[in-house]
Amino acid sequence: TWKKLLEACQKKGYIIGSYPSSFPAGTIGAWISTNGMGIGSYKYKSAKDNVLNSHVIVDNGDIITTGFDGIGSYGMGFNLNQFFAGAEGTLGVLADVTFRIYHLGEYRFCGYEYDTLAGADPALQEIVQDPSVVPLHLAWSDYMHFENQRKAGIHAPDVTNLFLITFQGDAAHNDLGEAFADAAAEKNGGRKVAAEICEHEWEERCYEFRARKVGVGEIPAEVIVPAHNWGEYVDVCYKGFNEMNMEPGGIIGVMVDRSTTLFMPYYFKDDELLTGMLPFGFNFYMGDKAAEFGGRSTGLGVFFAWQLDVIHNSATVKKMRELKTVLDHHDVVNPGHVVCGMTRFGINLGKPIMSMGSMVLQTVKKMFPKDKTFQNNLKRFRYNELEHLKVLDRHHKLGDGSQ
Incomplete structure (x- = not known):
């Protein structure tokens, strides 16, 4: 798991650049296969950017070496590290990986409270537009996120809407970053919170959905939106909760890089009800709204495959499917998933079926009373x-x- 890897590195004073928020249980190969973004991605980029080398077993049993253990993959033809990262397991099986590592230095946790979540937008824009400010991680949680934790009997800080910025590295460099963040927040109505609150939230960064302790299903609608639309999309999330008659858990998310933000508005649902699938209409709703801003939904496997035809043009999708066929012409490595949406039962969950399903779920969900x-x-x-x-x-x- 990532947890074991991170602990081994930190004992020697190093860190892996970026890793998933599910790191206590998340596996290394799976995250690379999705070209994952997560904690540390703002500073150290995504999974593919932190892989120096790997060995991949392809469908006929051959072992491919994708890079070099001691140097980067520059000027050497196709960059196979980046080719296999994000392939979702469709092109081969990762056997081992060599990562880049970085000196840890120190962590610096800074947090700012705002009366409304969207109120953090001006300060956020200042930070992402200044090239000299490079936090390790930027994340946010709205007032509902903390309220629901307290209702569930879980300790939560006494804050409303929290914007958390984590710096990492040399102390003097962290001082400069903190001073910039302080000034941006103060100028735009933010109030700095105690360091122990920030550290608590950092320690809990892998347990975003703690309120599910109450005994309910808790599902995020993960979408990617351009950073300059951050404030507008906050309002879209609240509007979506109301229009879709959801029982909101909260609005959380992270900055992936200077231009990209990952929103995870989450909601409660009862998995034991016959109508338990209806709340997924909210996920489709948020994906449709993200597309209006030039963003998209995220997803895994067969549930994402149909979106290839939505987010790419036909020539791009055709080439991706051809590459899959060349490297796996017997269709034995993760057959159908990601590139064509074919299930094991021979049902093609492509764009026509999934688009219709999206529309039906959204329409029916709006007709039902608000979830409780x-x-x-x-x-x-x-x-x-x-x-x-x-x-x-x-x-x-x-x-x-x-x-």
Whole structure:
């Protein structure tokens, strides 16, 4: 897992440039295969930019060496590191990887509270437009995110809308970055919060969905939006919660780089209901809205394959599918996923079917009353009472016995 790798590096005073927020359990090969973006991507870029070399097993058993252990892959023909990163496992299986590593230095945690989440937009724009300011990580959480944690009986800082900036490296360099962030926040209505709050949120950075403790499903609608539209898209998220009759969990997200932002507005749902699929209409809704700003949804496997025809032109998609066929002409490596949307049952979930499904889910979801799963389970499980009462409240008699 990434956690083991990060701990091994930090013991020797180094870090891996970027890694997923799911690092306690996330596996290395999977994140590279998606060309993942996550913690540290703002400073050190995505997965592909931190790979020096790897060995990949292709469909006939051959082992391909993609780069070099000690130097970068420059001026050597096709950059195979970048070719296999992001292929979602369709071109081969990663066997081992050599990463770039960097001196750790120190972490510096800075946080700023705003009356509204969109109120952080002017300060954010100042930071991303200044080439001399290079934080390790920029993230945000809105007031609902913290309110729902407190309702679930989980410790959450007493803040409303929090914008967290993490610097890493030399102390003097971090001083300059912090001074710039302080000035930008103060000028635009932000209030600096205590360092211990910032450090707490950093330590909890891999547990974004803690409120699911209440016993509900909790799903993010992950979308990528241009950075200059950040403030506008915050408003779109709140509007989407209302239009789609969602039970909102909160609006969280990270800056991927200076031009790209990843929004993860999340919601509560009941996976046991027959209507449990309807809330996914919100994911399609947010993806459609992101597209209006020049952004798109993110996704994995068969659920993303149909979007190739949406986000690329036909010539690009054709070439990607040809490359897949050349390297895997027997279609044995992750067959169908990503490039054509074919399921194991022979059903092609391409653009026509998925577009229609998106429209139907959104339309039907808007017709249903507002979701109240979180509130219902909160009352049912009585999370604000003692631990033994929580256990008792889950004890239901069924016929002659109980479970």
